[in-house]
Each structure stands twice: as structure tokens, then as C-alpha cells.
Amino acid sequence: MKSMVDLSHEFLKPVLHKQAICIDATLGQGKDTDFFLSQNVHKVYGFEIQKDVFESTKKRFVDQKICFYNVGHEHMNEYIHEEVDAIIFNFGYFPQGNHEITTQSSSSVSAVKQALHLLKVKGRMALVMYPHESGQEEAKCMEQFLKTQTTIQVQKVQNLLVDHCPYVLLIEKRR
Numbered sequence: 205m206k207s208m209v210d211l212s213h214e215f216l217k218p219v220l221h222k223q224a225i226c227i228d229a230t231l232g233q234g235k236d237t238d239f240f241l242s243q244n245v246h247k248v249y250g251f252e253i254q255k256d257v258f259e260s261t262k263k264r265f266v267d268q269k270i271c272f273y274n275v276g277h278e279h280m281n282e283y284i285h286e287e288v289d290a291i292i293f294n295f296g297y298f299p300q301g302n303h304e305i306t307t308q309s310s311s312s313v314s315a316v317k318q319a320l321h322l323l324k325v326k327g328r329m330a331l332v333m334y335p336h337e338s339g340q341e342e343a344k345c346m347e348q349f350l351k352t353q354t355t356i357q358v359q360k361v362q363n364l365l366v367d368h369c370p371y372v373l374l375i376e377k378r379r
């Protein structure tokens with residue numbers, strides 16, 4: 205079966221094309237950006253708070269199609285001034301780094317709120333959630349926030365047989 209990250213990529217694929225503007229809101233080592241670029245999109249905005257992770261990932265992309273920022277995704281509306289087609293948030297911590305540096309409920313919800321404003325109608329956003337230890341509160345807050353939204357459709361895909369394993373929230377903007 206496909207991983208939650210693979211499922212999120214499959215969900216985003218139909219809105220990716222050569223004019224598409226995308227956001228990788230948790231850059232890490234850039235695997236989601238690799239995916240966007242493999243679909244020949246026009247531009248990828250990327251956000252990462254850890255300087256060392258940011259610098260080493262940035263070095264890997266000499267491509268002109270990227271706009272990477274070493275700032276938190278909760279500031280994305282200060283950096284992006286155009287509508288976007290596709291957004292991915294892969295929450296949690298950098299697996300090969302310090303696990304204490306992880307996404308946080310309030311900044312994650314604030315970032316998703318901004319992302320929804322930037323998303324085009326019919327645009328898509330995928331949230332990969334990690335509801336273990338620190339991620340549990342974040343997942344709860346995110347779902348509570350999404351339930352208050354009236355301009356989107358949201359589907360939750362999760363493994364029925366395993367507790368606290370990663371799951372994905374698939375979002376499409378209706379209007």
C-alpha cells in the first residue's frame with residue numbers, strides 16, 4: 205500500500221501543470237519539492253526554520269523555479285503575494301535531526317489559515333499529520349480548525365488498524 209506521503213502526492217497531481225505555483229511549507233530535505241519539480245511546475249515556495257537543514261537543502265536546488273525562505277510557515281503571507289495551486293505540509297520533526305524542533309499547534313493552524321487564503325478555488329492542499337506524542341495536540345487543533353471552515357472539502361485518510369500512525373487530510377477549496 206502507498207505511504208501517506210505518496211497518497212498526498214497523488215492527491216495533488218491533478219492540479220500540477222507547467223504554470224502551477226506550489227508551496228512546500230515544511231521543506232526539510234526537500235522531498236516534497238522534488239515531487240513538485242518532477243511535475244514540471246512553474247514555481248515552488250519553501251519554508252524551513254532550521255538554518256542548517258535549510259542551507260543544505262537549498263544547495264541541492266540550483267533550479268530557478270524555487271523561492272526558499274529560512275522562516276516559519278506561519279509567516280508565509282508576508283512572502284507570497286500570488287494565488288497558489290497546490291500546498292503541502294508535512295508536519296512533525298526532521299527525522300535525521302533534533303526531534304525537539306517540531307511543528308507546533310498554534311503556528312501550524314495559523315499557517316494553514318494563511319495557506320487557505322492563498323489557495324485558488326479548486327486548488328488542493330495536503331496535510332500529513334503525525335499524531336504521536338507532541339503531534340497529538342497539533343492534529344486535534346488542526347481538525348478542530350478545519351471543521352469551522354466553510355469554503356473547503358476535507359477528506360481524512362488513515363490506517364484503521366494502527367493507533368497514532370501518520371494520516372493525511374486532503375483539502376480542496378470549493379469557493
Ligand SMILES: C[S@@+](CC[C@H](N)C(=O)[O-])C[C@H]1O[C@@H](n2cnc3c(N)ncnc32)[C@H](O)[C@@H]1O
Binds near residue numbers: 236254275277
Ligand atoms: C517531517 S519534516 C518535513 C519533511 C520534508 N518535507 C522532506 O521532504 O524532508 C518537518 C520539517 O518542518 C520543519 N519545521 C518545523 N516548524 C516549522 C515552521 N514553523 N515552519 C517551517 N518549517 C518548520 C522542521 O524543521 C522539519 O524539517
